[in-house]
Amino acid sequence: MNENGKCDSDEPFAITGTDGNYTLTVTAKEKAKADKNAPLLVSGGMDIDTDANLTGTFKAPYTGGTTTNITPITTLVSAMVAKGTPVDTAYKQVAKALNLTETEVKSDPVKLAKDDNNTKAIAAAMTIHRVITIMAKSAKVNNSKIYSDLVTAIKTVADDSNTTTKSIATIVNTAAVEANSTLPSEAIRAAKMAVTIGKTISSAITTYGNTNIQDAALASYTALNTIQEKVTTALENNTTIDNTFITNVESNALATL
Numbered sequence: 001m002n003e004n005g006k007c008d009s010d011e012p013f014a015i016t017g018t019d020g021n022y023t024l025t026v027t028a029k030e031k032a033k034a035d036k037n038a039p040l041l042v043s044g045g046m047d048i049d050t051d052a053n054l055t056g057t058f059k060a061p062y063t064g065g066t067t068t069n070i071t072p073i074t075t076l077v078s079a080m081v082a083k084g085t086p087v088d089t090a091y092k093q094v095a096k097a098l099n100l101t102e103t104e105v106k107s108d109p110v111k112l113a114k115d116d117n118n119t120k121a122i123a124a125a126m127t128i129h130r131v132i133t134i135m136a137k138s139a140k141v142n143n144s145k146i147y148s149d150l151v152t153a154i155k156t157v158a159d160d161s162n163t164t165t166k167s168i169a170t171i172v173n174t175a176a177v178e179a180n181s182t183l184p185s186e187a188i189r190a191a192k193m194a195v196t197i198g199k200t201i202s203s204a205i206t207t208y209g210n211t212n213i214q215d216a217a218l219a220s221y222t223a224l225n226t227i228q229e230k231v232t233t234a235l236e237n238n239t240t241i242d243n244t245f246i247t248n249v250e251s252n253a254l255a256t257l
Contacts, residue, residue: 001034039078049217056143061087069108072128079147096158099166113210127198128168139184149183169194196250223257
């Protein structure tokens with residue numbers, strides 16, 4: 001309720017079930033006490049698709065609705081809201097910047113893939129999470145900082161009618177060259193792998209199909225760990241992350257996949 005990025009003892013909370021669903025009760029008194037832009041926040045726990053511990057936190061604007069999905073996509077929305085963008089505008093701009101519809105941004109990406117054969121949102125969500133995680137780990141900062149650092153770039157990409165290919169890769173690469181970029185230098189270097197990460201995840205989803213998201217997630221998780229390891233080693237050794245490096249890492253990741 002105070003937007004400090006964690007669940008304090010006097011704040012409402014719930015523990016998700018094994019399927020990731022939750023029921024959160026927020027009293028009128030708690031809602032009145034909360035900051036205007038207080039988000040719903042997910043932390044801890046495990047990814048049921050990969051059995052990996054959750055890295056960082058996911059957020060979504062709390063609008064008082066009966067159902068709210070909390071994903072890497074809504075975390076971008078929440079980052080914009082935290083910096084003063086109205087909720088409705090934030091949803092519109094994130095949708096435009098990722099080439100998604102507002103409905104896709106607000107939906108459960110796994111359900112969309114399995115029930116509607118629409119894998120755009122799950123591919124975007126998985127790619128956002130891994131790109132930002134790799135950037136954060138490379139710079140030794142928390143994921144929330146990277147999300148926050150991308151807000152201006154989201155607006156730029158959303159409003160740019162000349163940019164036909166829009167994705168998290170477009171956003172992070174735009175953020176990397178901003179005049180007043182607050183991204184750490186290591187995160188900027190790691191951001192160069194965003195396209196490769198997206199290709200790896202899309203390939204996994206294509207290979208395993210829209211109904212087998214669990215295997216796609218598990219396979220891509222293993223492949224993406226190889227990218228993380230190679231980026232970490234490159235940064236430690238001050239190796240240039242150029243097109244040759246990216247091509248080699250991409251080949252390795254797809255072979256692992």
